[in-house]
Amino acid sequence: MTPGCPSGWAARDGMTKDRKHMPQDTISPRENRRDVLERLYHTVMARKGASPSISHSARLMARGRSKIAQKFGEEAVECVIEAIKGDRHGLISESADVLYHLIVMWVDAGIDPADVWAELERREGTSGIEEKASRPKPAF
Numbered sequence: 001m002t003p004g005c006p007s008g009w010a011a012r013d014g015m016t017k018d019r020k021h022m023p024q025d026t027i028s029p030r031e032n033r034r035d036v037l038e039r040l041y042h043t044v045m046a047r048k049g050a051s052p053s054i055s056h057s058a059r060l061m062a063r064g065r066s067k068i069a070q071k072f073g074e075e076a077v078e079c080v081i082e083a084i085k086g087d088r089h090g091l092i093s094e095s096a097d098v099l100y101h102l103i104v105m106w107v108d109a110g111i112d113p114a115d116v117w118a119e120l121e122r123r124e125g126t127s128g129i130e131e132k133a134s135r136p137k138p139a140f
């Protein structure tokens, strides 16, 4: 994969091939921000096997899958609490924690963000109501 060129997004977001290969500092801050999850994924990937004394991601991964999943769950619950409280700032902050911990979970599980983007893309245009109605009905 091209450094600074996150998997999967460039083409789908309408960037031309040339634009896809522009150096990061010539891409507008708005576009740069849109790639933040991909950058975070690559940062966490690079932390695999790093010393737990210098990297929180490395420390978390060294503690194993159950701990990673537990932390994700805790952050998700904190997100729910902020949403129910109606605390906008809290919800933004907890959402960032959830996304960070989700990415650590992806890295640990060997999932590339492009796999998730592809699944979201596959669902595009199908209403959740429609999809649920199309599921096979239980026999009883």
Ligand SMILES: N=c1c2ncn([C@@H]3O[C@H](COP(=O)(O)OP(=O)(O)OP(=O)(O)O)[C@@H](O)[C@H]3O)c2ncn1[C@@H]1O[C@H](COP(=O)(O)O)[C@@H](O)[C@H]1O
Binding pocket: 040, 043, 044, 047, 054, 055, 056, 057, 058, 071, 096, 097, 100
């Ligand atoms: N986005 C984040 C991010 N969000 C939250 N956190 C850390 O997640 C931790 C959550 O703290 P908690 O007390 O809930 O959890 P804990 O320390 O594991 O404690 P226990 O549950 O074990 O008691 C804090 O240390 C936060 O700083 C993050 N740590 C790192 N990142 C990103 O990951 C990159 C790599 O970080 P390192 O792996 O630390 O180099 C950074 O540059 C950031 O971009």
